[in-house]
Amino acid sequence: MKTKEMQQVMANRKKTIAEVEQELYEVRQRQTINKPKNIPNPVKHPDPKKHQQISFVKSGVRIAACLLGFAGMYEIGFLGLFLAELIGVYEELV
Numbered sequence: 001m002k003t004k005e006m007q008q009v010m011a012n013r014k015k016t017i018a019e020v021e022q023e024l025y026e027v028r029q030r031q032t033i034n035k036p037k038n039i040p041n042p043v044k045h046p047d048p049k050k051h052q053q054i055s056f057v058k059s060g061v062r063i064a065a066c067l068l069g070f071a072g073m074y075e076i077g078f079l080g081l082f083l084a085e086l087i088g089v090y091e092e093l094v
Helices: 003-025 048-070 074-093
Strands: none
Touching: 048 074
């Protein structure tokens, strides 16, 4: 390319970059998305502290049930594991 052509291309490129920068900094021309004012059913997030506490109780019941099973008390151990599963269901509902 010739020098004059190169200068013309660079001038056009600078102009384009300047236009883009101007568009980016023109706050008044930006469009905003209208957010809904009234959300009918807000999402309920679970309580992490309560979930953790119930999880610890569930783990304790499982450990106790396993120890009872090792001690030969199979019926009580199975009931403990069943109870731990019920606690797990409740844990997911919290």
